[in-house]
Amino acid sequence: MKRMHVAxxxxxxxxxxxxxxxxxxxxxxxxxxxxxxFELDSPALHFSLNVRPFEKKGVLNHLGFQVDNTEDVLAMGxxxxxxxxxxxxxxxxxxxxxxxxxxxxxxPDGNAWEIFYTKADSEFESAGEQRDISLCCTPSSGPxxxxxxxxxx
Numbered sequence: 001m002k003r004m005h006v007a008x009x010x011x012x013x014x015x016x017x018x019x020x021x022x023x024x025x026x027x028x029x030x031x032x033x034x035x036x037x038f039e040l041d042s043p044a045l046h047f048s049l050n051v052r053p054f055e056k057k058g059v060l061n062h063l064g065f066q067v068d069n070t071e072d073v074l075a076m077g078x079x080x081x082x083x084x085x086x087x088x089x090x091x092x093x094x095x096x097x098x099x100x101x102x103x104x105x106x107x108p109d110g111n112a113w114e115i116f117y118t119k120a121d122s123e124f125e126s127a128g129e130q131r132d133i134s135l136c137c138t139p140s141s142g143p144x145x146x147x148x149x150x151x152x153x
């Protein structure tokens with residue numbers, strides 16, 4: 001296999017392109033009026049944006065990248081913050097039956113991305129109070145609507 005492919009719908013292509021240029025630290029390889037794609041080598045990812053009407057209540061939980069160590073998590077978080085993207089840091093958290101260091105960021109349509117390093121396995125799915133009800137380790141309690149006014153600090 002050459003690359004993993006992920007395609008997401010977006011409501012405003014230019015806003016999504018601005019976000020993903022920063023997030024991937026790369027330029028798209030193709031941009032049309034209603035479509036754009038990034039073909040990344042590291043990680044090996046073919047990522048496309050499709051301008052389509054959609055409900056903001058989907059089945060997608062979140063997307064993410066596993067990195068080699070905590071330093072990589074911190075470096076990615078710092079790069080995103082320097083670009084004025086709002087991040088959520090979770091260091092030493094227990095989530096998805098693992099102890100992890102991670103940083104979260106949301107794209108303009110509310111898709112959650114995590115950059116994480118798994119430090120150890122855990123016997124527990126999560127520990128403590130959940131900070132964000134839209135992320136992976138939150139017990140399901142029915143649909144919750146979250147609206148953001150700005151993607152920058």
